[in-house]
Amino acid sequence: MKKSKIGFLVCILVVLFSCKENGEKKETKVATPKVAAENFPDKELALAAKQYDLLLKDAREADRVPRTVNKQGGIHWANQGFDWTIGFFPGTCWYLFEDTNDEKWKDAADYFQSKFENFKNIKSNHDLGFVFQCSYGNGYKNTKNESYKDVLITAANSLIERFNPKVGSIKSWNVDGGWQSERGWKFPVIIDNMMNLELLFEVSKMTGDEKYKQIAITHANTTLKNHFRDNNSSYHVIDYAPKTGKVRSKQTAQGFNHESSWARGQAWGLYGFTLSYRYTKDEAYLEQATKIADFILSNESTPEDMIPYWDYDAPNIPNEPRDVSAAAITASALIELAGYDDEKYMEAANKILKSLASSEYTANIGENNHFILKHSVGSIPHKNEINVPLNYADYYYVEALLRYREASGK
Numbered sequence: 115m116k117k118s119k120i121g122f123l124v125c126i127l128v129v130l131f132s133c134k135e136n137g138e139k140k141e142t143k144v145a146t147p148k149v150a151a152e153n154f155p156d157k158e159l160a161l162a163a164k165q166y167d168l169l170l171k172d173a174r175e176a177d178r179v180p181r182t183v184n185k186q187g188g189i190h191w192a193n194q195g196f197d198w199t200i201g202f203f204p205g206t207c208w209y210l211f212e213d214t215n216d217e218k219w220k221d222a223a224d225y226f227q228s229k230f231e232n233f234k235n236i237k238s239n240h241d242l243g244f245v246f247q248c249s250y251g252n253g254y255k256n257t258k259n260e261s262y263k264d265v266l267i268t269a270a271n272s273l274i275e276r277f278n279p280k281v282g283s284i285k286s287w288n289v290d291g292g293w294q295s296e297r298g299w300k301f302p303v304i305i306d307n308m309m310n311l312e313l314l315f316e317v318s319k320m321t322g323d324e325k326y327k328q329i330a331i332t333h334a335n336t337t338l339k340n341h342f343r344d345n346n347s348s349y350h351v352i353d354y355a356p357k358t359g360k361v362r363s364k365q366t367a368q369g370f371n372h373e374s375s376w377a378r379g380q381a382w383g384l385y386g387f388t389l390s391y392r393y394t395k396d397e398a399y400l401e402q403a404t405k406i407a408d409f410i411l412s413n414e415s416t417p418e419d420m421i422p423y424w425d426y427d428a429p430n431i432p433n434e435p436r437d438v439s440a441a442a443i444t445a446s447a448l449i450e451l452a453g454y455d456d457e458k459y460m461e462a463a464n465k466i467l468k469s470l471a472s473s474e475y476t477a478n479i480g481e482n483n484h485f486i487l488k489h490s491v492g493s494i495p496h497k498n499e500i501n502v503p504l505n506y507a508d509y510y511y512v513e514a515l516l517r518y519r520e521a522s523g524k
Contacts, residue, residue, distance in 0.1 A: 155515040158471045159213050161479065162486050162512050166210060169203075169484035170222050179203045179226055182492070183483050183502045192505075198241035200230050202509040205248035209512045212256055223253060234269040240286045242273045243310025248509060251316060263320055270317040270326055273310065277329050281354045282336035284310065284329070293496075300362060301354040305341055305379045308334065308386020315393040327393070334390045338402055340364075341383070346405035347375040347426070348383045368493045374427035378491075380410055381443035388451045403451055410444060411462050419469040420462065424491040435500055438475055439490040439507035441466050446514035449521055460521065467518060470511055477503070487511055 173180055178191035181199050192200045204227040211219035227249040233239075234246065246269040254262040276285045278301065286304045287294040294302070311330040318327035340361055341348050350366040369376030384406040391399040410416065415426045421441045428434040445466040452460035469475065470487060477488055485503030492499025 154471070155467065155518050158467075158476075159210075159512070159515050159519075161476070162508075162515070163210050163214060163216075164479050165477065165482075165484055165486050166206065166508075168480060170207070170218075172484055173203065173222075173226065179229070180483075180485070180505060182490075182499050182504050183485070187483075189483050196230075196233055196236060196239055196241075198239070198244055199505055200233075201227065201245040201247075201249035202505040205252050206505070206509045206512050208249070208252035208256055209509075209516060212252075213512075213516060220256070223249065227253065231265055234265050235272055237272045237275040238288060240273070240276055240284055240307055240310060242269045243313035245269070247310075247313040247316065251313065266313065267317055267321060270313050273313065274326065274329050277333070278354075278356055278359075279332075281356060281359045282332045283307070283354065284333050286351075297353075297365070297367075299351070299353040301356040302351050303337070303354065304351050304367070305337070305348045305386070306382045308337060308390070309382055311386065312389050312393075315389070330390070331394060331396075334387070334399065337383075338387075338398065342402070342405075346402075346409045348379050348406070350376050350379045366495075368495055370425040370428050370494075374425050375409075375413075376425050377422040377437045377440040378424075378443065380406060380426070381440045381447065384410065384451070385443055385447035388447050388454075391454060392450070400454055403447075404455055407448060407451060407459055407462075419472075419474075420466040421469055421475065421489075424494055435491050435494070436489050437491040438470065438487050439504050439510070441470060442487065442507050442510040442514060445470070446510045446517055449514060449517040453521060463514065463518065467511075467514055 169180055172189060176189070176191060179200050180189050180203055181192040181197065182190045184190040204223040207219045207223035207226070210216070211223060230245065234242070236242065246266055250262045250265045253259060254266060273284065277283070278285060281301055283303045284307055286302050286307055287299070289295050289297070289299045289302065311333060314326040314330040318324060340352050343349070349364045350369050352364055353362040354360065355362055365372045366374065366376060369379065384403055387399045387403040387406065390396070391403060410422070413426050415431055416422055417432070421436045421438060423431050423434040424437040445463045448459040448463035448466070452463065475487055475489055477486065482488055482503055485505070486508045488503055489501055490499070490504040490507045491501065492504065494500055
């Protein structure tokens with residue numbers, strides 16, 4: 115027994131002496147490119163590309179844009195008509211092209227966005243910013259293709275047709291049909307609309323025409339005035355009188371109740387005011403973005419892993435569905451916000467992204483119908499898309515990973 119102990123000690127001494135003597139070689143091995151490529155977020159981006167390679171094959175075979183998963187467990191494709199989510203899949207392909215420089219992603223993005231190019235002329239829907247900025251906007255950023263620019267300008271012209279100067283906002287939903295017609299609204303404006311402003315800001319830069327930017331600013335100012343409570347949480351829907359601009363009601367469509375804080379709505383507001391500050395440098399927008407961020411990060415309902423429940427006031431927390439899409443949007447916005455304000459927002463984004471990258475929320479390659487993230491929520495009040503993958507959760511997750519890497523100087 116004594117000999118065994120002595121032998122063990124000798125082995126330990128030999129190993130320690132060897133490591134000390136060859137320390138420089140050991141350091142060199144740790145710093146090899148192969149190991150560095152596995153660092154966060156490179157590994158996560160590589161996994162996203164592998165998973166989307168499979169999803170791209172599915173999309174090519176069906177010749178459709180994937181949106182989520184249906185109740186039968188198969189892929190639910192975006193509507194053949196207008197679908198507000200249709201730009202996210204080609205948008206993610208553009209991000210993967212940006213990351214990998216692999217032409218297959220560029221070709222895929224170009225092909226699938228071309229399927230809805232004609233929607234640039236639609237004046238009956240407010241989501242043209244989502245649809246075209248995420249797809250053609252990213253395409254123009256990466257290629258400077260003039261035909262993409264023309265699409266963006268046409269889409270912006272269609273979008274501003276919905277602007278009412280009396281209200282000072284772009285109208286969200288039409289109220290002459292569907293479930294919206296049952297709410298008694300006249301001119302509903304949702305917090306989500308802050309996301310459509312990026313298209314207008316970009317087109318102003320492209321054309322030198324300030325009208326797009328001024329409409330975006332007016333809309334942001336109206337939202338800033340009317341959408342937020344004293345605790346800096348946001349109402350989902352503000353309904354206006356179209357002839358006077360007077361607020362008629364403050365409600366929700368996708369949250370728990372009219373006075374609750376719908377998680378994705380808070381994320382839309384955070385992202386929207388952060389991007390509005392990017393284009394205007396208006397301190398009021400930056401201040402509002404930080405207030406929303408602080409509401410989210412300090413909320414007693416925010417779980418330890420930072421992936422929120424679908425509504426911060428949902429009645430059965432912690433036995434409520436999480437909304438990964440809200441987390442991904444929030445993380446991406448926080449990274450940009452950190453560059454303007456406080457490094458604490460980068461730390462929060464890092465924590466959210468690490469949670470999203472865990473096996474709890476990221477699917478194994480080949481599973482989850484080839485979407486990247488699990489456990490998102492579309493609309494619980496509508497009993498639609500609950501605890502499923504969503505193409506926009508993937509989009510903002512990949513965007514956040516790219517932003518994180520750039521901000522980290524990797």
